Amino acid sequence: MFGAHEAPSIVARQKIPAADIQAQTARLEAAIVQSRKQLTKLKARLGNLPEDSQAEIAPLLDAYLQMVGPSRLVRGARRRIAEMLVTAETAVMDETDAIAQAIMALPADDDPAGRKRRAEEVREIGRRLVRNLTQTPFRSFSGLPPGSVLVCESLRPADAALLDPSRLAGVATDEGGSDGHTAIMLRALGVPAVLGVAGLSQAARPGETVVIDGVAGSVVVNPSAETLAAARRSVTAFAREQQKLAKLRRLASVTTDNEAVELQANLEIPAELPLIAQAGAAGIGLLRSEFLFMNRETLPNEDEQTETYRSVIEAMGGDPVTIRVLDWGGEKDIEALQSEGVVPEVTDENPALGLRGIRLLLRETELFETQLAAILRASTSGPTRVLLPMVTNVGEVRTAREIYERVARRLRRRGERIPEALPPLGVMIETPGAALSADALALEADFFSIGTNDLTMYTLAVDRGETDVAGLYDPLHPAVLRLVQFATEAALRMRMPVSVCGEMAANPRLTKLLLGLGIRSFSMNAAAVPRVKQAIRAANIDDCARFARRVMEQSDPARIQELVLGTAPPT
Numbered sequence: 001m002f003g004a005h006e007a008p009s010i011v012a013r014q015k016i017p018a019a020d021i022q023a024q025t026a027r028l029e030a031a032i033v034q035s036r037k038q039l040t041k042l043k044a045r046l047g048n049l050p051e052d053s054q055a056e057i058a059p060l061l062d063a064y065l066q067m068v069g070p071s072r073l074v075r076g077a078r079r080r081i082a083e084m085l086v087t088a089e090t091a092v093m094d095e096t097d098a099i100a101q102a103i104m105a106l107p108a109d110d111d112p113a114g115r116k117r118r119a120e121e122v123r124e125i126g127r128r129l130v131r132n133l134t135q136t137p138f139r140s141f142s143g144l145p146p147g148s149v150l151v152c153e154s155l156r157p158a159d160a161a162l163l164d165p166s167r168l169a170g171v172a173t174d175e176g177g178s179d180g181h182t183a184i185m186l187r188a189l190g191v192p193a194v195l196g197v198a199g200l201s202q203a204a205r206p207g208e209t210v211v212i213d214g215v216a217g218s219v220v221v222n223p224s225a226e227t228l229a230a231a232r233r234s235v236t237a238f239a240r241e242q243q244k245l246a247k248l249r250r251l252a253s254v255t256t257d258n259e260a261v262e263l264q265a266n267l268e269i270p271a272e273l274p275l276i277a278q279a280g281a282a283g284i285g286l287l288r289s290e291f292l293f294m295n296r297e298t299l300p301n302e303d304e305q306t307e308t309y310r311s312v313i314e315a316m317g318g319d320p321v322t323i324r325v326l327d328w329g330g331e332k333d334i335e336a337l338q339s340e341g342v343v344p345e346v347t348d349e350n351p352a353l354g355l356r357g358i359r360l361l362l363r364e365t366e367l368f369e370t371q372l373a374a375i376l377r378a379s380t381s382g383p384t385r386v387l388l389p390m391v392t393n394v395g396e397v398r399t400a401r402e403i404y405e406r407v408a409r410r411l412r413r414r415g416e417r418i419p420e421a422l423p424p425l426g427v428m429i430e431t432p433g434a435a436l437s438a439d440a441l442a443l444e445a446d447f448f449s450i451g452t453n454d455l456t457m458y459t460l461a462v463d464r465g466e467t468d469v470a471g472l473y474d475p476l477h478p479a480v481l482r483l484v485q486f487a488t489e490a491a492l493r494m495r496m497p498v499s500v501c502g503e504m505a506a507n508p509r510l511t512k513l514l515l516g517l518g519i520r521s522f523s524m525n526a527a528a529v530p531r532v533k534q535a536i537r538a539a540n541i542d543d544c545a546r547f548a549r550r551v552m553e554q555s556d557p558a559r560i561q562e563l564v565l566g567t568a569p570p571t
């Protein structure tokens, strides 16, 4: 376990020609405005902290705000650009160094710790300005010693995306759930994690040893020598099993009776691309495009998005890529949308039921059109599909398609190269509204992707990231299974592609049931692909269908769990 420190920014000293003074000064001014905005936002969020933390942090933020106002630091940095002909970054770092040294050189009074603290505050604000000048995201955990375990109250998906998996041995939090977006992000990074251990952050202290078993969902603080030895053995056994599973990579994904099943990967961040290749997934069934918008203050423009999508599509070398348009809302809070005023600072009281997914995109059409244009331009590089999140009615799909076609016409007029036939436009079935209108949606959509995470949450009225109700979150609840079945059958009747991309798809113990319900396409975190392939290669479709019928006759969730998870008494 560790305490987090930020590594100092390293800036190469750089000279500029006199003609660049104005441009460098403008960069400095923009970074000052951005820093002021960030600090004001942090101040507004202080109310969420306990009172003693507020009392400690508020004066610090005020001091920072003063330093990005009409301060000696700002005046000095401007002067350095103009007189010493250096870049804005160099000017800021040199000026903060000079001020910090001047503070430290003050006559030794009775408060040497205070001087040190004030000097560090100046350096900290300098680092913030440089981060904003270089557009470098804040990596609060970049200085972790290798093998660290992060224990904290809660972790946002955007913060999880900044963790360095090569240094982190595990993550455990008080709040959260195994199918929430933070858990999904950590799984994508390959970091063992257990979320939702009430009181853990109080029980564990920095420097203590912690064993985290992401498979069993257990956390042991200060383990005994035997527990530690057993954990080490499990790590070795896990690595050995991974090696064995890797051998499945080249084997076909077919059942014993030769039915082909498509196995694709979900992608949260581009860093997963090598894992997807290693896992032998046949393309990307769900690219969650939120990563493009996370941990930044500005929205990515059309060119930037095009480049990112294109690089993913090219990396898949001809295998299809399904790009889901931005699913903002719920627990996925994204700074860039707030900084640019796309969504208000304080959103709905109940964000999961608010302006999420397609609802936001249909209101902020410029945001939607920019993303669609980028996907269309990138789609000349390989087979691509477009997926709409959080749909609840056919009107949303119709309007989305109109916008999609309008964007395509505009690109053609602009002379951009896009495919003759537009990439298929599909719908996430992740709300009961969508599942129960699946027959109507099947007339509007080109494919379905069943998002069992949100479908479970919305059907059972259980927040997927909420520890207190985690025990009620049950994708095997008959209500959820009936919706999956109804949506699948609606798609199959129309001979329309349908896949499952929620966490259910990644659980090999559920493979037989999903095959029996008619699913022939799965998308999951890359690491899960080999185990699910193993389950598919052991399955027989007639058996699966019989098994699914037996499960669907049950109305008691406990009985279904017994049947599906293999703990059923012999019948």
Ligand code: PEP
Binding pocket: 184, 286, 288, 327, 430, 450, 451, 452, 453, 454, 455, 501, 502, 503
């Ligand atoms: C789902 O809801 O099942 C899904 C795949 O989407 P996300 O997890 O990104 O909400």
Ligand code: MG
Binding pocket: 430, 451, 453, 454
């Ligand atoms: Mg979802």
